[in-house]
Amino acid sequence: MSHRDNKKFQMAFSRILQHLALAWMFLNAGPAFATQGHGAPEGLYVHQIAHMFFALSMGILIYWLRKRDLVREIGWRYIQYSALFFILWNFDAFFVHLLEEQLQIIQVSRVGPWHIRIQTPHDFEWLRELYYLAKLDHLLCVPALSFLYAGMRCLLKESDANASGSTLP
Amino acid sequence: MIFSAVPIRAVDLIGSVLMILFPFLCLRLVRQIRERNPNNVIWTYLLWVCYALAVFAISRSLGHILKQILMLAGYDAAWDIIRPLSGAINTLTFSVVAAITLFFERSWHIYQQILRDQQALKTAHRELLYMNQNLEQLVETRTRALAHSEKQMAQADKLASIGQLSAGVAHEINNPLGIILGYTQLLLRNESPDSERCNDLRTIEKHVRNCKSIVERLLNFSRSSKPKKEMVRVHEVIDDVLNFIKHQSNLDHIDIEKDYDPKLPPMLLDEKKIRQVLVNLFMNARHSVSSTGGSIILSTRFDAENHAAEIRIRDTGYGIEQKNLSRIFDPFFTTKPTGEGTGLWLSVSYGIIKNHGGDISVESEPGKGSAFTIMLPVVTEYEEIG
Numbered sequence: 001m002s003h004r005d006n007k008k009f010q011m012a013f014s015r016i017l018q019h020l021a022l023a024w025m026f027l028n029a030g031p032a033f034a035t036q037g038h039g040a041p042e043g044l045y046v047h048q049i050a051h052m053f054f055a056l057s058m059g060i061l062i063y064w065l066r067k068r069d070l071v072r073e074i075g076w077r078y079i080q081y082s083a084l085f086f087i088l089w090n091f092d093a094f095f096v097h098l099l100e101e102q103l104q105i106i107q108v109s110r111v112g113p114w115h116i117r118i119q120t121p122h123d124f125e126w127l128r129e130l131y132y133l134a135k136l137d138h139l140l141c142v143p144a145l146s147f148l149y150a151g152m153r154c155l156l157k158e159s160d161a162n163a164s165g166s167t168l169p
Numbered sequence: 170m171i172f173s174a175v176p177i178r179a180v181d182l183i184g185s186v187l188m189i190l191f192p193f194l195c196l197r198l199v200r201q202i203r204e205r206n207p208n209n210v211i212w213t214y215l216l217w218v219c220y221a222l223a224v225f226a227i228s229r230s231l232g233h234i235l236k237q238i239l240m241l242a243g244y245d246a247a248w249d250i251i252r253p254l255s256g257a258i259n260t261l262t263f264s265v266v267a268a269i270t271l272f273f274e275r276s277w278h279i280y281q282q283i284l285r286d287q288q289a290l291k292t293a294h295r296e297l298l299y300m301n302q303n304l305e306q307l308v309e310t311r312t313r314a315l316a317h318s319e320k321q322m323a324q325a326d327k328l329a330s331i332g333q334l335s336a337g338v339a340h341e342i343n344n345p346l347g348i349i350l351g352y353t354q355l356l357l358r359n360e361s362p363d364s365e366r367c368n369d370l371r372t373i374e375k376h377v378r379n380c381k382s383i384v385e386r387l388l389n390f391s392r393s394s395k396p397k398k399e400m401v402r403v404h405e406v407i408d409d410v411l412n413f414i415k416h417q418s419n420l421d422h423i424d425i426e427k428d429y430d431p432k433l434p435p436m437l438l439d440e441k442k443i444r445q446v447l448v449n450l451f452m453n454a455r456h457s458v459s460s461t462g463g464s465i466i467l468s469t470r471f472d473a474e475n476h477a478a479e480i481r482i483r484d485t486g487y488g489i490e491q492k493n494l495s496r497i498f499d500p501f502f503t504t505k506p507t508g509e510g511t512g513l514w515l516s517v518s519y520g521i522i523k524n525h526g527g528d529i530s531v532e533s534e535p536g537k538g539s540a541f542t543i544m545l546p547v548v549t550e551y552e553e554i555g
Contacts, residue, residue: 047256050264057267064274083270113241116174128170135177138184145191145226152198152215159202 044101048094055090058083075158078151085144092137099131106131182237185230192223210283214269214276221269225262232259321530324495328519331500339387346384350377386513387500389442389520396439396524403436403443403478404429407467410447418455424464433471433478437548438525446518446529450482450541453515457486457539476547483540489533497531 061083070076099106105127107119118128196219203212232255239248300307353374360367407429414420454465463485470479489497489504496502498519503512522529526546533539 043253043257043260047260050260050267054263054267057270061270061273064277068277110174110240110245111171114174115171116177117171119170125170128172132172132177136180138180138188142184142187142191145188145195145222148222149191149195149198152195152202152219156198156202159205 044097048097048102051090051094051097055087055094058086058090062087073154073158075151075154078147078154082144082147082151085140085147089137089140089144092134092140096131096134096137099127099134178237178241181233185233188226188230192219192226195219196223208283210276210280214272217269218266221262221266225259225266228255228258228262232256320495324498328498328516331516332520335387335500339384342380343384343388346377346381350374350381353377383513386517389517396442396521398437398439400435401438401440401443403433403438403469403480406440406444407447407469407480410444410451411467414448414451414455420455422462423455423458426464426466428466428468430468430470432473433469434547436478436545438545439521442521443525446521446543447480447482449514449518450543453541454482454484454486454539457484457488459486461486463538471547478545478547480543480545481540483538485538488535488537488539489531490535494531494533498529 062080065071065076065080065083071080100108105120105124109117109119111117118131120127120131196216199212199216199219203209203216206212232251235251235255236248239245239251353370357367357370357374360370407427411425451465457463458465465485466481466483468479468481468483470481471477472479493502493504498515499512500516501512502516519529522543522545526548528544530542530544531539532542
């Protein structure tokens with residue numbers, strides 16, 4: 001066998017080996033796990049993070065309103081109060097979700113149509129009343145929206161009073 | 170522990186209804202505000218906040234109302250199916266509200282920038298309009314100002330050249346004059362006071378002294394001597410000069426008005442020389458109004474921005490003819506008859522003021538009077554040392 005024939009034989013042999021390896025890989029394929037799975041707790045985490053994000057954005061709004069001295073005007077001052085109530089509402093909602101779903105310290109069950117039973121571990125009995133109050137979260141988010149409404153009304157009045165149409169300093 | 174569910178349900182239901190109501194009321198108001206000023210980016214921002222809040226309120230409140238209804242009706246299992254979807258939509262909507270809220274600062278910044286640009290545009294428009302309407306007048310004013318400043322520069326150049334020439338001539342003549350005066354005084358010592366020769370020598374001495382004083386004035390004009398500066402209250406100097414002139418000449422029929430700026434601070438000046446300038450200018454003014462009567466107005470003004478003091482001596486006399494105005498500070502230029510004036514005093518005043526780093530100018534209208542204005546830099550002692 002000449003040197004040239006020898007080289008040709010080696011190349012053909014290596015090609016056959018490559019094809020065999022490829023065929024083996026296809027025949028022995030298993031699950032790739034390329035996409036991450038999302039279990040139930042993730043939704044709760046996203047919701048809680050969203051509450052904190054909402055509170056943070058309202059805090060930033062208050063910061064800018066104060067920094068730009070806009071709170072001197074009654075309309076913007078009401079909007080500032082609205083942002084403050086939204087912050088309180090977010091903390092309240094975060095607290096309720098934390099007790100109820102995340103830490104599972106509180107168990108609530110219905111006792112007939114008009115009563116509920118709130119159960120806590122022995123060490124956390126003091127939390128029951130606090131949880132009950134925190135459940136009334138509309139007492140925070142409704143004032144937030146009513147302050148926003150009052151702020152808008154003032155801005156509209158000032159806008160009407162100002163011939164140029166701008167009430168901004 | 171058992172609690173009543175009524176407060177929770179009542180607050181939840183009523184609160185949910187109000188939560189739907191308020192964002193729509195806010196939306197209505199913002200739309201009204203925006204209609205009044207549609208170009209205001211802040212109202213657009215608030216409109217978007219209200220839209221996002223309205224979507225959030227609907228999704229949340231409808232979820233809560235549905236929950237209460239289903240639970241009261243005993244369909245707890247149905248609520249358990251809807252609950253994750255309602256929660257997910259809630260999360261999404263209030264995240265959008267939070268995200269939009271974060272744009273407040275940027276929106277505000279853009280709004281301020283728009284306001285500034287609008288203001289700049291308005292100003293530019295006003296200026297353009299004014300220029301369009303007054304183009305001819307503006308060109309004429311500028312041309313006149315340019316011609317005036319060219320004339321002033323030419324005069325300053327001319328006076329500088331004359332000054333150089335005068336300084337050269339004065340220096341050359343001063344030495345021989347000194348020698349002549351010295352020898353004359355030596356000869357006078359040996360002469361008896363009643364002799365004719367002594368009288369001749371005295372005549373020579375008198376004329377040599379005259380020549381020397383002319384040479385001295387020429388040297389003052391050419392600014393060859395450095396002023397000896399000290400802190401001076403200009404108003405006091407002007408008042409001194411006035412008193413001196415009142416003693417020397419009759420000012421009875423001349424009305425003298427003073428308008429001093431109390432803010433004018435003490436200045437670092439060569440008092441003797443400034444006094445000389447004021448005497449020269451005041452004598453000129455007095456001469457101008459002496460025949461017809463009239464008034465001389467002395468005024469000062471402090472220009473804090475440019476650190477300069479203005480001293481103005483205005484008379485209501487016969488004024489200076491236009492053709493003479495450009496030559497008024499030339500040495501030996503005078504309109505007085507021969508023998509009444511050397512024509513050097515105004516040149517000397519010019520030299521002194523220039524030597525103080527200031528400027529002197531004249532405005533005049535024949536028949537109405539003249540006004541000499543001196544501008545001097547206000548230099549305090551501290552600045553001079555610094």
